[in-house]
Amino acid sequence: MSKNVGSRFSLIPALRPRLVGPMAAVVLIGAMLMSSSPIRHAGAQNATPEAGAMAATVSVTGIGIVRIEPDTASISVGVTATQPNLSEAQAQATDIMTAIIAALTDAGVAEPDIQTSNYNVNVLQNYDPQGLPTDIQGYQVSNQVNVIVRDLDTLGNLLGAAVGAGANTIYGISFYVEDTREAASQARVQAVEDARAKADDLAAAAGMSVSRVLSINEGSSPSPTPEVFQRAGMGATDMSSVPIQTGTSDVVVQVSITYEMR
Numbered sequence: 716m717s718k719n720v721g722s723r724f725s726l727i728p729a730l731r732p733r734l735v736g737p738m739a740a741v742v743l744i745g746a747m748l749m750s751s752s753p754i755r756h757a758g759a760q761n762a763t764p765e766a767g768a769m770a771a772t773v774s775v776t777g778i779g780i781v782r783i784e785p786d787t788a789s790i791s792v793g794v795t796a797t798q799p800n801l802s803e804a805q806a807q808a809t810d811i812m813t814a815i816i817a818a819l820t821d822a823g824v825a826e827p828d829i830q831t832s833n834y835n836v837n838v839l840q841n842y843d844p845q846g847l848p849t850d851i852q853g854y855q856v857s858n859q860v861n862v863i864v865r866d867l868d869t870l871g872n873l874l875g876a877a878v879g880a881g882a883n884t885i886y887g888i889s890f891y892v893e894d895t896r897e898a899a900s901q902a903r904v905q906a907v908e909d910a911r912a913k914a915d916d917l918a919a920a921a922g923m924s925v926s927r928v929l930s931i932n933e934g935s936s937p938s939p940t941p942e943v944f945q946r947a948g949m950g951a952t953d954m955s956s957v958p959i960q961t962g963t964s965d966v967v968v969q970v971s972i973t974y975e976m977r
Contacts, residue, residue, distance in 0.1 A: 777910025779902035785890035793859030811881035
């Protein structure tokens with residue numbers, strides 16, 4: 716009787732590992748699920764910026780302007796000769812232009828600064844009431860040279876000398892600065908300062924501040940605006956003493972800058 720009872724009770728310890736093993740696995744799986752719960756990770760995601768988030772930026776345009784006095788002039792000087800036949804018109808235009816060039820060089824203009832800019836032959840023709848050409852009335856020959864004047868103090872006398880030599884057309888005098896590099900450099904500094912001031916205003920209005928430059932580009936800017944003088948069909952006494960006002964020219968630089976804000 717005692718043997719049977721002992722045998723019966725000896726089975727109980729053998730059952731324990733079979734019951735405890737599955738229960739431990741259930742507990743372990745539950746712990747793993749709780750550790751990967753999205754509720755626990757939600758707070759961590761809110762505290763960390765998202766990868767690839769764009770920084771706040773502001774893009775502005777700045778302008779710099781430096782006003783300078785011209786040191787060079789460009790002039791178009793010419794002659795127009797009209798004669799009954801072409802050879803006479805060409806000869807007259809050639810003689811007068813030769814005299815003009817001599818007058819310009821005598822006034823101090825270097826020969827490389829005198830360049831032929833236009834030579835034109837025009838047939839002067841009559842037309843019948845139907846608009847059809849009839850007889851030739853004559854020929855007109857025009858010869859023009861472009862002249863660079865590097866000493867503006869001589870410009871008035873130079874124009875008078877050209878007209879005295881037979882020039883009857885002067886189409887334009889443009890004043891400009893031959894080398895604008897120094898003025899352009901000053902204008903760039905002004906343009907960047909102007910852009911930064913605008914960026915600071917915009918950032919402050921948004922409750923932020925400018926931190927650093929992300930990109931900067933210089934845009935195209937117009938050349939200094941020339942002062943233009945025009946006169947055509949003048950007589951020899953019209954320009955014996957020519958008053959010249961060179962005025963001023965503006966060198967303009969424009970920059971586009973993108974800043975990062977924080």
